[in-house]
Amino acid sequence: MNIDLTGKVALVTGASGGIGRAIAIRLALSGAKVALNYLNSREAAEEAVAAIRAEGGTAVAIRADVSRTEEAERLVRETEQAFGHSVDMLINNAGHLVQRLANEEMTEELYGRIMDVNLKSAVFVAKAVIPGMKAAGGGGIVNLTSVAAHNGGGPGASIYAASKAAVLTYTKGLAKELAGHGIRVNAISPGFIGGTAFHATFTPQAAREATIQTIPLRREGTPEDVAGVALFLVSELASYLTGETIEANGGMYMR
Numbered sequence: 001m002n003i004d005l006t007g008k009v010a011l012v013t014g015a016s017g018g019i020g021r022a023i024a025i026r027l028a029l030s031g032a033k034v035a036l037n038y039l040n041s042r043e044a045a046e047e048a049v050a051a052i053r054a055e056g057g058t059a060v061a062i063r064a065d066v067s068r069t070e071e072a073e074r075l076v077r078e079t080e081q082a083f084g085h086s087v088d089m090l091i092n093n094a095g096h097l098v099q100r101l102a103n104e105e106m107t108e109e110l111y112g113r114i115m116d117v118n119l120k121s122a123v124f125v126a127k128a129v130i131p132g133m134k135a136a137g138g139g140g141i142v143n144l145t146s147v148a149a150h151n152g153g154g155p156g157a158s159i160y161a162a163s164k165a166a167v168l169t170y171t172k173g174l175a176k177e178l179a180g181h182g183i184r185v186n187a188i189s190p191g192f193i194g195g196t197a198f199h200a201t202f203t204p205q206a207a208r209e210a211t212i213q214t215i216p217l218r219r220e221g222t223p224e225d226v227a228g229v230a231l232f233l234v235s236e237l238a239s240y241l242t243g244e245t246i247e248a249n250g251g252m253y254m255r
Contacts (some may be wrong), residue, residue: 006031010233010234011076013093013125015067016041016062018196021048022223023091023230027046028057032089033077036061039094040136042133056185058083065115066094069124076128077201086132089234092122100156111159119170120242126174130183138182140234143171144226145245146254147191154207168245175243182219186233191249194220 006224010027014020015036025048028034034052036059038045045061052059059211060082064075080086099110122143133139146153146164168187175185192211212220229248232238247253 003030003229003231003237005089005235007034008088009079009081009085009090010089011037011087011092011129013075013121014039015062015091016045016048016078019190019193019223019226020091020093022227023093024048025052025057026224026231027045027089027091027234028059030051031057033058033085033105035059035075035087037064037075037094039063055139058131066125067113069120069180072121072124073128073224076125076132076152079120081133086136087129088133088136088139090126090129090139090141090229092233093143094121095144095146097148097157097160100154102156103158106159110208114159115163115166116191118160119121119166122170126185130178133183134160134181139184139254141174141178141183141185141205143167143185143187143188145171145187145246147151147189147249149189150253150255164241170246172243179242183237186238186241186243187245188226188229188233189245189247189249189253190226191215191247191252192220193223193226193248195223200245214252215249220251221248221250 010032012024015024016038022038024034036045049059049061062078064071066072098114136233145168148161149165149168226248
């Protein structure tokens, strides 16, 4: 079945690579006009925009540090200005482990950085798009959490895991808050996804191979696997779904 998002405006945070890039491309190739947010990887974001345009899609790259409230608000304003329309679909993908560190060594500064990029960004980008969605009579928000929200994550990742668990719970609360306005809020909880900077930075090859052996489908996921779930959640196929978290992990964690 072809999902047609023609005329819709989508904003994807953290979209210069990995899961965010794959989601942005999938939405754009389904007809949406897509704003790809990035922080440091301008060249990669512009390459993704060029790839979308080469396929006949519409996209722009917008730099913003979404862990800062004023930057999150500016990102939404510039997206609306770029396309002359409010945001119909928000994918809160921006997130980062930042650094593996045991809790006994945790600093307040690192704690703040982790919580800001993973939870605060989702809260305040969502806050900025909600008025436009209400005025339009509906919309869709998808938050990216993690299997770490369920199992506590790997070594030195307790605060990251806690931040992602907060995103999961925030998704449920926001879904209840916005349901009466026709705005659906759901989450995706990716498992072990290859082709991302996360595992390239934080997961040794031996640990990677050992983890794959524990996955029932016997492979690591791809960013495109997650993008397919995001496309489903923002489409009319998921019109009766809100407050839900879909586990995209090949059977690694089953609820």
